[in-house]
Amino acid sequence: MPDDYRVAVLVSGTGTNLQAILDRVHADPDSNVSVVLVVASKDDVPALGRATAAGVETAVVGMGGRERAERDAELADVVAGARPDLVVLAGWMSIVTNVFLDRFPDRVINLHPSLLPAFPGMNSIEDAYEWGVRVTGVTVHFAEEHVDAGPPILQATTPVLYADSPDDLRAKVRELEHDLLPRAIRAFARGGVTRHSDNPRRIEVVEEDE
Numbered sequence: 431m432p433d434d435y436r437v438a439v440l441v442s443g444t445g446t447n448l449q450a451i452l453d454r455v456h457a458d459p460d461s462n463v464s465v466v467l468v469v470a471s472k473d474d475v476p477a478l479g480r481a482t483a484a485g486v487e488t489a490v491v492g493m494g495g496r497e498r499a500e501r502d503a504e505l506a507d508v509v510a511g512a513r514p515d516l517v518v519l520a521g522w523m524s525i526v527t528n529v530f531l532d533r534f535p536d537r538v539i540n541l542h543p544s545l546l547p548a549f550p551g552m553n554s555i556e557d558a559y560e561w562g563v564r565v566t567g568v569t570v571h572f573a574e575e576h577v578d579a580g581p582p583i584l585q586a587t588t589p590v591l592y593a594d595s596p597d598d599l600r601a602k603v604r605e606l607e608h609d610l611l612p613r614a615i616r617a618f619a620r621g622g623v624t625r626h627s628d629n630p631r632r633i634e635v636v637e638e639d640e
């Protein structure tokens with residue numbers, strides 16, 4: 431296990447998942463994980479305050495009316511400057527292209543609030559609720575240019591009860607996210623995530639012993 435496993439986190443909003451990473455892995459003295467950089471897509475998002483409160487360096491890389499490829503080249507330079515072992519899209523609400531992804535092969539992961547491939551896109555929790563599924567969940571997957579399409583690393587499920595309101599379901603999914611994303615980061619940090627050589631969609635994940 432490396433002494434110091436460096437993680438960059440990309441955010442666009444409230445940052446509750448960033449907070450879970452900060453609390454559950456970054457601040458854990460038994461963990462080798464350090465969040466070394468938080469990048470936001472806008473300068474007024476609450477997630478930036480969470481990073482600053484934890485003493486983590488921050489940066490803002492917005493779209494600024496330019497081509498996505500140009501934004502992604504700058505984003506890659508900023509992230510590469512922090513020398514991350516892993517890049518985590520934790521509520522990063524903007525498509526990233528291969529201009530960015532190719533700079534960090536097999537090292538960019540995304541969090542999505544459904545059991546992919548069901549309910550990709552922006553309104554997954556509401557879509558799953560309206561569709562009437564009896565089980566939904568959360569996916570941590572390798573990021574690919576095609577949104578919400580990369581292979582799953584970890585998934586977790588929750589039942590959808592008849593009595594659940596949309597808010598109840600959102601709360602359940604959020605709780606799963608806050609558990610699953612730190613788990614995935616820990617698995618990477620112990621060298622426990624391997625892509626199958628013949629089929630890179632098949633991922634082996636070895637987690638720490640309970």
Ligand code: GRF
Nearest residue numbers: 443444445446447521541543
């Ligand atoms: C999460 O639900 C994540 O799955 C989605 O955006 C949300 C971010 O929430 N992609 P937060 O900013 O971490 O609170």
